């Protein structure tokens with residue numbers, strides 16, 4: 001009898017690509033965070049990671065490189081600026097921490113909106129390893145003390161003007177040299193002179209390079225999040 005072809009790929013111990021849908025092993029079984037579907041694969045419960053609700057998931061679907069390169073190392077500490085209501089964070093938590101934080105990971109999630117903090121705090125109460133902080137990504141003095149060590153993976157999705165400068169400053173302080181910074185850039189949030197999005201995205205890439213980053217990939221999220229690019233930038237100096 002011939003072997004049936006495997007239809008899925010494991011991007012990490014917890015993140016599974018099944019055909020064209022992405023799933024993460026649920027660290028809080030039985031609970032759906034934002035209405036996403038739950039499903040068992042070989043007896044283990046997964047949550048569907050919706051790329052129309054998460055720019056990280058959209059980038060994982062769209063990258064032309066190995067998809068697992070976008071994920072942080074499981075069990076490490078990461079910083080996430082612009083946490084929102086915790087949609088992407090919840091899946092990162094599945095991967096980084098696992099149930100009861102068996103992997104000893106830590107996600108520091110910063111957002112300046114109190115309504116987001118309420119949801120994040122609720123999420124954190126069921127997901128050890130997730131630390132929710134009410135703070136401004138532009139003003140590190142308020143919350144930076146909670147980050148005694150630099151991290152190897154930093155994600156920013158603040159969707160406000162000055163996104164690139166905020167990202168560069170945050171990486172200088174919180175990202176190790178050699179670490180990976182992911183910047184989700186929303187074109188509409190930037191002031192620009194009307195030359196078109198392509199020019200804007202090229203300028204941002206140049207700005208990152210001039211500030212000590214190697215831009216490994218610029219991933220257009222079109223189809224999932226129009227007018228957004230996710231820059232994958234390694235800090236090299």
Ligand SMILES: C[S@@+](CC[C@H](N)C(=O)[O-])C[C@H]1O[C@@H](n2cnc3c(N)ncnc32)[C@H](O)[C@@H]1O
Nearest residue numbers: 054082083084087088111112113136137157158
């Ligand atoms: C597009 S939403 C983030 C969605 C989230 N990344 C996700 O995938 O689930 C942008 C968030 O950035 C937050 N934000 C905007 N400016 C900020 C700043 N200066 N510091 C921290 N958070 C900020 C907003 O409150 C909002 O929740």
